[in-house]
Amino acid sequence: MKRHLFAPRAIAGVAILTLCASFWPTWTEAQESAYPKPSFTAGGALIRPDVRYREWVYVGTPLTPNALNPPEAPFPEFHNVYIHPDDFDHWKNTGTFPDGTVIVKELVLVGATNAVSGNGYFQGEFSGLEITIKDSERFKDEPGYWAYFSYGHSYPLADTSEAFPTAACNACHEASAADDFVFTQFYPVLRAAKAARGGRVLNTESEEHQNLASLMMDKTADITQPTADTPIIESAIPTEVGELFKYLQEATYKQFTAKESSNHPSLGPHTKVGLPVRVFLDPKMDASLKADEATHPEGAGIVKEMYDADGNLQGWAVMVKTAADSEAGKGWFWYEITSTTDGSSPVAAGNGVPLCSGCHTIGKDFVLTKYPLQ
Ligand code: HEC
Ligand code: HEC
CATH class of the missing domain: 3.50.70.20 (Cytochrome P460)
Incomplete structure (x- = not known):
């Protein structure tokens, strides 16, 4: 599996899916x-x-x-x-x-x-x-x-x-x-x-896990590219990339009442495993998770702040549901950026990004955050 990591052509969706199943909130x-x-x-x-x-x-x-x-x-x-x-x-x-x-x-x-x-x-x-x-x-x-x-x-x-x-x-x-x-x-x-965890276990120390983190930084890899168009929908979190970056910079999501009370170490490779993250849910997503729904409604979204080791904000990961049907991740808009000042080169931006959806597929309708929020 490791061998394939840096050969984008060889990265079949299935491989990524299996690989990603190893990450899970703990x-x-x-x-x-x-x-x-x-x-x-x-x-x-x-x-x-x-x-x-x-x-x-x-x-x-x-x-x-x-x-x-x-x-x-x-x-x-x-x-x-x-x-x-x-x-x-x-x-x-x-x-x-x-x-x-x-x-x-x-x-x-x-x-x-x-x-x-x-x-x-x-x-x-x-x-x-x-x-x-x-x-x-x-x-x-x-x-x-x-x-x-x-x-x-x-x-x-x-x-x-x-x-x-x-x-x-x-x-x-x-x-x-x-x-x-x-x-x-x-x-x-x-x-x-x-x-039940996808046949693989979480080992955040593993080289494979670290490689995946670097892969996420490789904005040119096939699996970071969208595989579906982003429809125009009503959502608290914007899905138009320019507007979204501005929204994140202005920290508008901080008004959401459903948020994790503090930073905690990331279990996913977002920027780097173990660095602090903090999750904010828009009201639709909060209601859906609260009601323990199997699928989340159109417009529901999540912003995850990503910090460096010194506690400085260094970017965001975002997911917004853009259709009632999740369609293996194509019904989700995925976005990740590792800068707070320059919005020009996101890690991923668009619907059905295989890197994101492959890993998130083990979540509850793609959501991995544990609810109730900690
Ligand atoms: C030659 C290899 C071998 C040695 C030496 C050995 N074990 Fe094990 N142990 C096994 C195997 C194989 C199993 C699982 C299958 C079984 O129980 O037959 C096992 C299972 C166990 C388990 C259950 C938990 C687990 O790790 O799977 C315990 C407890 C355990 N052994 C204790 C001991 C103790 C105490 C000693 C030393 C006195 C010891 N073993 C020496 C091979 C070994
Ligand atoms: C290797 C697995 C993996 C990959 C790849 C991945 N994530 Fe995640 N993601 C996680 C895990 C695990 C969490 C749970 C929170 C944490 O520990 O960071 C998470 C949490 C999130 C969250 C917070 C909501 C939730 O589901 O918990 C967002 C938003 C998010 N990821 C977006 C993305 C985006 C966008 C991408 C693609 C650029 C992506 N993720 C790729 C594993 C992954």
Whole structure:
């Protein structure tokens, strides 16, 4: 995918669409969790949590039966894996595991080998418990900040566990796990949550993400060009380019009552990932988002201010719906400019700009901002 980035001809809409699906707003609401996370002894051993982890989000059950791994599998036999609900939420929203993530793998022996449903492996008794925790402070020396714990493979389980040496657990996870030391390839629940984000995960540090940001600066690339005419409609935010730039410079949109209360780091490549942005909704868009409409009405629009690292305004991104039908982005007017004084060379200006609409297609009728506004 990366290879294609700077060869505009090769950038099929589909490629961009997949690529762009990796960007997604991730503001996690700070909220009290109903489920406590495991705690540590003063000496740094992890205390075995009570079994309420069985009420966390269940993600899958790898099975390594002893029968196929004689005389005994390293982790016999069923592995029921649970992730803390807060961490699952974060994964679902961003495709990343946050600092503090806890994943439990509970071992269960094969019980019966047949049932009225047929021959097979059926879960018998609980037999063991392993836990992994990502913590960039406590485990700052572990690769990926993941530490691994085990309470044994027979009952009664140990009450506490020291972190295993890196080579014992971490190294294999680092080498073979699909996502950030976690074997998501074997957890359909995590895979499905990731697929819902377009099958790709957010990694704002990635070279690919940064390349996309530079691509957005390349005003000559095909995908920055409009693919449809902009119809003349009534809208609070003008769609005629000269008029729009003046409107932005005069900051008329600041009169909208629906606006984010402060700047927050951008998750999209607008100017550069991580730089502050702030979103303003015109009344039509605000009403539509408030009513949780699946599609937004003609005339509804959004202005996003883009700041530099020092907090100086350095441009705007704008989208205005110009037809009831979004027509894969052609029913939207897209505009982005990275200057506050010179309106002559916008990054994009017009309907159906593939670069913009491709990425925004994962939004709610192309809108990615989280509502209610923060
Ligand atoms: C040889 C490679 C290997 C080693 C060594 C290893 N694991 Fe794993 N681990 C896996 C695989 C593969 C999975 C997923 C499939 C499964 O459970 O069989 C897994 C899954 C896990 C999970 C569930 C969360 C996740 O990351 O997918 C935990 C917890 C875990 N292992 C703990 C440990 C502990 C504790 C040790 C060290 C005592 C350890 N592992 C050593 C391969 C390994
Ligand atoms: C790589 C993905 C990506 C591309 C390409 C992209 N955007 Fe965005 N855009 C985002 C994300 C993510 C947000 C959510 C807010 C944030 O974090 O900046 C967003 C927010 C916005 C917003 C605020 C409203 C909303 O939907 O949240 C506007 C307006 C906007 N983008 C316009 C544009 C325009 C115009 C273009 C094309 C020049 C464009 N975008 C290209 C990812 C993208």
